[in-house]
Amino acid sequence: MRILLDVMGGDLPPAELIKGGVRAARKKGIEVILAGDPPTIQAALTDLKEPEGRRCHILPSSSIVTMDDAPVRAVREKKDSSLVLGLTAVHDAEADAFVSPGNTGAIVASSIFTLGRSEGIPRPGILLSLPTVEGEDAYVIDVGANSDCTPDQLMHFALMGATYARDVAGIAKPTLGLLNIGTEKTKGNSLIAKTHEQLDACPLPFAGNVEANSVLSERPVDVVVCDGFVGNVFLKSIEGGVYAVARLLKKTIRGKLVATLGALLMSGSIARVRGTLSYRRRGGAVLLGVKGVVVIAHGRSDAVAIESAMDVASRQVKANLSSRFSEGIAGWSSHA
Amino acid sequence: MRILLDVMGGDLPPAELIKGGVRAARKKGIEVILAGDPPTIQAALTDLKEPEGRRCHILPSSSIVTMDDAPVRAVREKKDSSLVLGLTAVHDAEADAFVSPGNTGAIVASSIFTLGRSEGIPRPGILLSLPTVEGEDAYVIDVGANSDCTPDQLMHFALMGATYARDVAGIAKPTLGLLNIGTEKTKGNSLIAKTHEQLDACPLPFAGNVEANSVLSERPVDVVVCDGFVGNVFLKSIEGGVYAVARLLKKTIRGKLVATLGALLMSGSIARVRGTLSYRRRGGAVLLGVKGVVVIAHGRSDAVAIESAMDVASRQVKANLSSRFSEGIAGWSSHA
Numbered sequence: 029m030r031i032l033l034d035v036m037g038g039d040l041p042p043a044e045l046i047k048g049g050v051r052a053a054r055k056k057g058i059e060v061i062l063a064g065d066p067p068t069i070q071a072a073l074t075d076l077k078e079p080e081g082r083r084c085h086i087l088p089s090s091s092i093v094t095m096d097d098a099p100v101r102a103v104r105e106k107k108d109s110s111l112v113l114g115l116t117a118v119h120d121a122e123a124d125a126f127v128s129p130g131n132t133g134a135i136v137a138s139s140i141f142t143l144g145r146s147e148g149i150p151r152p153g154i155l156l157s158l159p160t161v162e163g164e165d166a167y168v169i170d171v172g173a174n175s176d177c178t179p180d181q182l183m184h185f186a187l188m189g190a191t192y193a194r195d196v197a198g199i200a201k202p203t204l205g206l207l208n209i210g211t212e213k214t215k216g217n218s219l220i221a222k223t224h225e226q227l228d229a230c231p232l233p234f235a236g237n238v239e240a241n242s243v244l245s246e247r248p249v250d251v252v253v254c255d256g257f258v259g260n261v262f263l264k265s266i267e268g269g270v271y272a273v274a275r276l277l278k279k280t281i282r283g284k285l286v287a288t289l290g291a292l293l294m295s296g297s298i299a300r301v302r303g304t305l306s307y308r309r310r311g312g313a314v315l316l317g318v319k320g321v322v323v324i325a326h327g328r329s330d331a332v333a334i335e336s337a338m339d340v341a342s343r344q345v346k347a348n349l350s351s352r353f354s355e356g357i358a359g360w361s362s363h364a
Numbered sequence: 365m366r367i368l369l370d371v372m373g374g375d376l377p378p379a380e381l382i383k384g385g386v387r388a389a390r391k392k393g394i395e396v397i398l399a400g401d402p403p404t405i406q407a408a409l410t411d412l413k414e415p416e417g418r419r420c421h422i423l424p425s426s427s428i429v430t431m432d433d434a435p436v437r438a439v440r441e442k443k444d445s446s447l448v449l450g451l452t453a454v455h456d457a458e459a460d461a462f463v464s465p466g467n468t469g470a471i472v473a474s475s476i477f478t479l480g481r482s483e484g485i486p487r488p489g490i491l492l493s494l495p496t497v498e499g500e501d502a503y504v505i506d507v508g509a510n511s512d513c514t515p516d517q518l519m520h521f522a523l524m525g526a527t528y529a530r531d532v533a534g535i536a537k538p539t540l541g542l543l544n545i546g547t548e549k550t551k552g553n554s555l556i557a558k559t560h561e562q563l564d565a566c567p568l569p570f571a572g573n574v575e576a577n578s579v580l581s582e583r584p585v586d587v588v589v590c591d592g593f594v595g596n597v598f599l600k601s602i603e604g605g606v607y608a609v610a611r612l613l614k615k616t617i618r619g620k621l622v623a624t625l626g627a628l629l630m631s632g633s634i635a636r637v638r639g640t641l642s643y644r645r646r647g648g649a650v651l652l653g654v655k656g657v658v659v660i661a662h663g664r665s666d667a668v669a670i671e672s673a674m675d676v677a678s679r680q681v682k683a684n685l686s687s688r689f690s691e692g693i694a695g696w697s698s699h700a
Contacts, residue, residue: 098550161611172545175553209508209596214434217511217593240597241604245611257553260545261594262601264576269605272580275497280633287633293626297616 030085031341032123035064036092036110037130039328045129046072048334053083055335058342061123063087063110089113095327099133103141111135115142118320125321125341127312129329135322136173136315143320147354151177152317153185153256154324155192156263160247167193168207168243170256171263171313177255179222182206186232187357188316188349189251194362195347197250201362205238205249207258213237219255231360240265311340317353321345366421367677368459371400372428372446373466375664381465382408384670389419391671394678397459399423399446425449431663435469439477447471451478454656461657461677463648465665471658472509472651479656483690487513488653489521489592490660491528492599496583503529504543504579506592507599507649513591515558518542522568523693524652524685525587530698531683533586537698541574541585543594549573555591567696576601647676653689657681 033049035042042064050073053060062069066088070080078084089110093102106112111130117123119142128135132154140152153170160166169189174181186204193202206224208216213224215237227234238248240262254262281287291298312325312333321344325337369385371378378400386409389396398405402424406416414420425446429438442448447466453459455478464471468490476488489506496502505525510517522540529538542560544552549560551573563570574584576598590598617623627634648661648669657680661673 161608161615175545175551175556207597209511209593209600215511217591220511220593240600241607244604244608255553257545257556258594258597261543261576261598264545265598265601266605266608268577268580269602270609271577272497272602273606273609275581277633279497281630284633286629290626290629290631290633293622294617294630295626297613297620297623297626 029342029345030059030061030123031125031127031338032061032063032087032114032117033334033338034110034114034126034128034130035062035069036089037094037128038325039095039129040330042068043072043075044330045334047076048329048331049338050076050078050084051331052335052338056339056342058338059083059085060338061085061087061117063089063114063117065089087113087117093131093134095131097131097134099131099137102131102134103138112138112142115139115320115322119143124345125323127323127325127334127337127341129312129325129327129334129337132172132324135324139315139318139320139322143318143322146317146319146350148356149184149188149317149353151181151184152315153188154313155189155316156313157197157311158244160243161245162247164247165197166243166247166252167197167250168252168254168259168262169316170254171259172256173315174256176257177219179219179226182219182223182253182255183226183230183357184317186227186234186251186253187360188353189253190232190360191349191352192314192316193250195349195352196344199250201233202250203233203235204251204253205235207240207252207254207262208237209239211237211239230357232357233362311336314340314344316349319350365678365681366395366397366459367461367463367674367681368397368399368423368450368453369670369674370446370450370462370464370466371398371405372425373430373464374661375431375465376666378404379408379411380666381670383412384665384667385674386412386414386420387667388671388674392675392678394674395419395421396674397421397423397453399425399450399453401425423449423453429467429470431467433467433470435467435473438467438470439474448474448478451475451656451658455479460681461659463659463661463670463673463677465648465661465663465670465673468508468660471660475651475654475656475658479654479658482653482655482686484692485520485524485653485689487517487520488651489524490649491525491652492649493533493647494580496579497581498583500583501533502579502583502588503533503586504588504590504595504598505652506590507595508592509651510592512593513555515555515562518555518559518589518591519562519566519693520653522563522570522587522589523696524689525589526568526696527685527688528650528652529586531685531688532680535586537569538586539569539571540587540589541571543576543588543590543598544573545575547573547575566693568693569698647672650676650680652685655686
C-alpha cells in the first residue's frame with residue numbers, strides 16, 4: 029500500500045510532518061510518497077536516517093496551497109502544489125490514499141475535481157471520529173463540507189456514515205442519529221423534519237434524533253448525521269466549552285498555593301483526559317463520497333497526529349468503501 | 365414593581381421556587397405574585413414566615429403545563445394553568461413581568477398568543493447570557509424560539525440583542541457578531557451570507573462573523589446572532605463538552621490516591637469555575653419581541669436560580685425595551 033502525504037500545507041514545518049510519515053512507514057509496513065519541496069524532504073529524510081526510495085518516495089511540487097487561499101481558486105491556479113499533485117497521484121493510481129493537514133476547503137474542492145464523486149453520491153461529506161466518555165468513538169458526518177444541504181444529501185451522509193462505521197470502524201450493527209435540538213420527532217427545522225421522515229422509511233439503521241449535549245457523554249448512537257454548517261458549529265462549540273473550562277480553572281488556581289499543589293497532584297489525570305480528547309490521536313477527518321481515500325488531518329498536526337492520520341487512511345484503503353456506496357440506500361444491510 | 369412567578373412548571377417542587385421568589389421580594393423591594401396551587405403556596409409561605417398579601421400574593425391556578433406537553437396544544441387546552449394565567453396577568457397589567465422555569469416552547473407560544481408581538485418584530489427570539497473567560501457575559505440570540513429563519517428575522521434578532529445589551533446590560537456601545545463556521549465573509553450557508561450583506565448595510569453595530577469556539581474564550585463581540593436551531597446546538601454542545609471533561613476527569617481519578625488528594629485540594633477552584641458556568645447565577649433566558657417581560661428560567665432552577673431570574677426580569681422592566689424596538693433597525697443608534 030502506498031499513501032501520499034502532503035507535507036507542505038500544515039501549520040507545522042514539513043520536517044515534523046515527514047517524521048510522522050516515516051514513522052508510519054516503518055511501523056505499518058507501508059510505502060509513503062512525500063509530496064513537497066524536494067530539498068526540504070531530502071534533508072528531513074537524511075536527518076531521520078531514512079533512505080529515499082525504499083519505504084519513502086518524493087513527489088516534487090513547487091507551490092503551496094495556504095490556509096488562507098480561497099479553495100476553488102487555489103485548486104485552479106496552483107496546479108503544481110503538493111495538494112493538487114498529490115490528489116492527481118491518487119487519481120492516476122500511483123497512490124492508494126491522500127493525507128494532508130492543509131486547507132480543508134481546498135482539499136474538498138480538489139478531491140471532487142481530481143478524483144470525482146463516488147457513484148450514487150451527489151455530495152461528498154466530511155466524517156470525524158469523536159472521543160466519548162464511554163470510551164468508544166462516535167462518528168459525525170458532515171462536519172463542514174456542505175453548508176447548505178437538502179434531505180437527500182443528509183440521506184447520503186447517513187449511508188456513508190453507516191457504511192464507514194460498519195466496514196472501517198468494525199461496528200457490526202451501527203446505529204444512526206439525526207442531530208437535533210430535542211429528541212422528539214416534532215422538534216427541529218424543516219430540513220431535519222423531512223430527513224427524519226425519509227430515514228424512517230428506509231433500510232438504514234436509524235435510531236431517531238440525538239441532542240448535542242448527549243453525544244460525548246451518553247454516546248446514544250454510533251453515527252451522528254447533520255448538515256456541514258451545524259456539524260461544524262457542533263464541533264467548535266465543544267472545543268470552545270472544553271477550552272473555556274481549562275482556561276477558567278487555570279485563572280482560578282493562579283497564585284493559590286493549595287490549589288496549585290492540587291493541580292500538580294492531578295496532573296497525570298489531567299494529561300490522560302487531554303490525551304483522550306486530543307486531535308493528535310484521532311487521525312483527522314475523512315472525506316467520504318469521492319473516488320479515493322482522502323484524510324484531512326488537523327491543521328496543527330505534529331508527527332504523532334500525522335502517524336495516526338496515516339493509520340486511518342490505511343484502514344480505509346483496506347475497506348474499499350467507495351464501491352460499497354454504489355449499492356445505495358435501498359441496498360443497505362448491516363450484513364453486507 | 366410586581367413580578368409574576370409561575371411556581372408549578374419547573375423540575376423542582378413549588379416550595380423551592382417559592383423560596384426564591386420570597387427572597388427576591390425581601391431583598392429587591394418588589395412584589396411577587398405566585399401563580400399556582402393555593403394550598404401549596406400558602407403552606408410554603410407559612411414555612412418561610414412570609415405573610416400572604418404584603419409582598420407576596422397568590423394567583424390561583426388549577427392545572428400544570430408539563431415539560432412533555434406539546435406547546436401549542438397545552439396553551440390552547442390548559443387555560444387554567446399557572447403558565448397561561450400568569451401571562452394573562454401580565455397582559456392585563458396586573459403584573460410587570462413573567463418568570464417561569466417551565467416548558468420553553470409553551471412559554472414562547474403562550475407569550476405570542478397572550479401578549480402579542482412587539483411592534484415591528486415579526487418573530488420573537490430567546491436571548492441568553494453566557495459566562496466567558498474574560499469575566500463579562502456574552503449574549504446569544506436566538507437560542508431556540510425559531511428553527512427556520514429568514515435573513516430578516518436574524519436582522520430583528522440583531523436589533524433586539526443590541527438594544528438589550530445597551531439598555532439592560534448597560535454596554536454603551538455594544539457590538540454584534542454573526543455565528544458562522546469561519547470568520548471570512550465568504551464562509552457559511554446562504555442564510556448567513558444574505559444576513560451578512562444586510563447587516564453590513566444597516567446602522568446596527570455589526571462586527572462580522574464569529575466562530576463558536578471563540579465566544580467563551582475571546583468574547584469577540586457582545587452579542588452573537590444566529591437562528592434558533594444553530595443557537596440551541598451551540599449551547600448544548602458547549603454544555604456537552606464541559607460535562608464530558610468533568611466526567612472524564614472523575615473517571616480518570618477514581619481509585620488513584622494522589623489524584624484524589626489533588627482533586628480535594630483543588631475543590632475550591634473547581635467550585636468557583638462551576639459557579640461561573642452555573643445556570644443558577646445566570647437568571648435564565650429572556651424572550652424578546654413580545655409585549656411584556658418574559659424570563660424563561662432553567663427547568664432545574666432552584667431558589668438561587670429563581671432569585672436570579674427575578675433580578676433579570678426587574679432590570680428589564682426598568683429598561684422598557686419593547687417600546688425601543690419600535691424605532692426599528694433604521695433608527696438604531698448607540699446613543700438612544
